[in-house]
Amino acid sequence: MRARHYCDKCAIRDRALCSALPPSAAVDLSRIAHYRRIPAGQIIQSEHQGLSWFAIIVSGVVKLVKAQQDGRQQIVGLQFPSDFVGRPYTSQLSLIAEATTNLELCCFAKGAFEALMQEHPALEKALLRRALDELDASREWMFLLGRKTAREKVASLLSSIAARFAQPKNEADCQPAALRFDLPLSRNEIADALGLTIETVSREIRHLKSMDVIFTAGRRNVIVPDLCVLRAMAEGEQA
Amino acid sequence: MRARHYCDKCAIRDRALCSALPPSAAVDLSRIAHYRRIPAGQIIQSEHQGLSWFAIIVSGVVKLVKAQQDGRQQIVGLQFPSDFVGRPYTSQLSLIAEATTNLELCCFAKGAFEALMQEHPALEKALLRRALDELDASREWMFLLGRKTAREKVASLLSSIAARFAQPKNEADCQPAALRFDLPLSRNEIADALGLTIETVSREIRHLKSMDVIFTAGRRNVIVPDLCVLRAMAEGEQA
DNA sequence: CGTCCACTTGATGGGCATCAACCGAAGTGG
DNA sequence: CCACTTCGGTTGATGCCCATCAAGTGGACG
Numbered sequence: 001m002r003a004r005h006y007c008d009k010c011a012i013r014d015r016a017l018c019s020a021l022p023p024s025a026a027v028d029l030s031r032i033a034h035y036r037r038i039p040a041g042q043i044i045q046s047e048h049q050g051l052s053w054f055a056i057i058v059s060g061v062v063k064l065v066k067a068q069q070d071g072r073q074q075i076v077g078l079q080f081p082s083d084f085v086g087r088p089y090t091s092q093l094s095l096i097a098e099a100t101t102n103l104e105l106c107c108f109a110k111g112a113f114e115a116l117m118q119e120h121p122a123l124e125k126a127l128l129r130r131a132l133d134e135l136d137a138s139r140e141w142m143f144l145l146g147r148k149t150a151r152e153k154v155a156s157l158l159s160s161i162a163a164r165f166a167q168p169k170n171e172a173d174c175q176p177a178a179l180r181f182d183l184p185l186s187r188n189e190i191a192d193a194l195g196l197t198i199e200t201v202s203r204e205i206r207h208l209k210s211m212d213v214i215f216t217a218g219r220r221n222v223i224v225p226d227l228c229v230l231r232a233m234a235e236g237e238q239a
Numbered sequence: 240m241r242a243r244h245y246c247d248k249c250a251i252r253d254r255a256l257c258s259a260l261p262p263s264a265a266v267d268l269s270r271i272a273h274y275r276r277i278p279a280g281q282i283i284q285s286e287h288q289g290l291s292w293f294a295i296i297v298s299g300v301v302k303l304v305k306a307q308q309d310g311r312q313q314i315v316g317l318q319f320p321s322d323f324v325g326r327p328y329t330s331q332l333s334l335i336a337e338a339t340t341n342l343e344l345c346c347f348a349k350g351a352f353e354a355l356m357q358e359h360p361a362l363e364k365a366l367l368r369r370a371l372d373e374l375d376a377s378r379e380w381m382f383l384l385g386r387k388t389a390r391e392k393v394a395s396l397l398s399s400i401a402a403r404f405a406q407p408k409n410e411a412d413c414q415p416a417a418l419r420f421d422l423p424l425s426r427n428e429i430a431d432a433l434g435l436t437i438e439t440v441s442r443e444i445r446h447l448k449s450m451d452v453i454f455t456a457g458r459r460n461v462i463v464p465d466l467c468v469l470r471a472m473a474e475g476e477q478a
Numbered sequence: 479c480g481t482c483c484a485c486t487t488g489a490t491g492g493g494c495a496t497c498a499a500c501c502g503a504a505g506t507g508g
Numbered sequence: 509c510c511a512c513t514t515c516g517g518t519t520g521a522t523g524c525c526c527a528t529c530a531a532g533t534g535g536a537c538g
Binding site for chain 2: 064066068070072073074076077087088089090094095121124125127128129131132134135136138139140141142143145146147194195235236
């Protein structure tokens with residue numbers, strides 16, 4: 001089942017890597033693509049066994065985890081739909097990649113993809129742009145890890161997920177920016193992303209609820225009545 | 240004073256970006272290069288005024304700082320000799336770059352460099368490799384910020400600087416790995432890199448000295464009798 | 479020799495980790 | 509259909525690591 005049949009109706013067509021390519025490169029890329037579904041929780045790439053393919057995320061979320069023998073671990077990257085998964089130019093990776101939700105991927109065999117990179121410099125250019133953007137994002141996250149309080153950390157994560165995922169709460173109710181979304185992460189994963197413990201995450205979420213900055217329905221569903229207020233919390237305004 | 244006259248005797252010739260280019264691209268690059276010296280403490284790029292040039296560091300160290308209005312700041316990158324300074328493909332940068340030591344730079348005007356990128360895909364490829372390596376390094380640092388203790392943080396920074404800079408303590412004294420180097424950072428900058436305060440940095444350095452893991456001479460000079468021991472501390476072995 | 483500044487050292491407190499108990503939803507099996 | 513288990517999450521009590529506040533030290537430089 002080849003992806004080229006589906007590129008026309010691909011949900012992320014206009015945001016993914018391929019949208020930045022000239023037509024000839026995009027067609028060549030679609031020729032080596034194949035779809036793949038992966039269930040939540042599955043490990044895509046472990047520390048010692050690299051990936052034999054690269055992928056563009058069509059739907060779902062991937063976490064990149066750095067772990068130490070003593071059990072400590074830190075999520076060092078989250079990849080969302082239209083993001084690129086995999087690292088060219090190296091075989092040894094000290095990262096674990098895992099599906100935090102069910103995934104739909106548009107995959108490319110590693111060898112074939114690297115051959116295409118030789119042929120189409122535009123592909124390398126597009127990857128460079130993405131790598132630089134990821135670098136910017138990871139630096140933003142370093143500030144969070146090093147200098148923000150637990151409350152600011154939780155607010156930051158929620159607001160950045162909201163910005164990626166949220167749809168207006170409902171169409172009739174056209175408030176300035178009322179958003180609703182499902183967290184793609186468990187409490188444990190949130191803690192690992194923020195450099196906190198699950199208990200602290202739980203307490204800070206409770207606090208945000210008590211301030212009416214967010215509302216929750218069930219364990220994963222979140223409503224943000226006003227994203228600006230949440231963003232202000234993320235920057236440390238008021239206590 | 241053009242760099243091409245000096246490429247032959249350039250100290251970082253075999254490690255820098257240009258070493259990864261085919262001869263034709265390297266020559267074109269050397270044609271647009273010019274040397275520049277910058278004194279310690281000078282701000283190379285502020286948040287609102289982007290760089291009008293890119294550079295390869297010949298000697299010295301550059302810090303990349305992310306700052307918030309309320310005064311909190313975090314060093315999110317350190318660039319050493321042979322590293323590339325500057326970000327193609329964007330004009331707005333929310334980073335401050337500052338010389339932490341005196342610098343010698345091999346500079347390229349932004350426009351000329353970007354024109355060369357169009358002409359030589361190998362240049363983009365080399366930048367991509369570097370960007371991916373920087374991304375790996377920044378993820379390593381995220382683990383440090385999120386999950387390491389103050390002692391491990393200090394040991395990690397010292398060992399990674401030692402690995403970059405150190406020469407054997409002296410030739411006669413051929414111990415397994417006795418290293419000596421000068422810190423390119425003040426205590427304040429160390430604290431900003433590690434997400435700590437200067438007081439904590441000072442105390443942890445004292446503690447490492449009391450354990451004979453390091454010795455110091457003056458404020459900046461450090462001797463590491465055995466890098467392996469320091470590395471072990473950085474990973475959290477023993478207290 | 480005096481001043482300044484980076485750094486050190488000490489005393490105290492707070493924020494978050496740790497340990498422990500509890501809760502509720504989703505199975506599971508008799 | 510209902511006890512029983514499991515598991516993710518919540519809540520509470522306590523303690524420790526590191527920040528904060530404050531004072532002292534020593535090297536650099538005029």
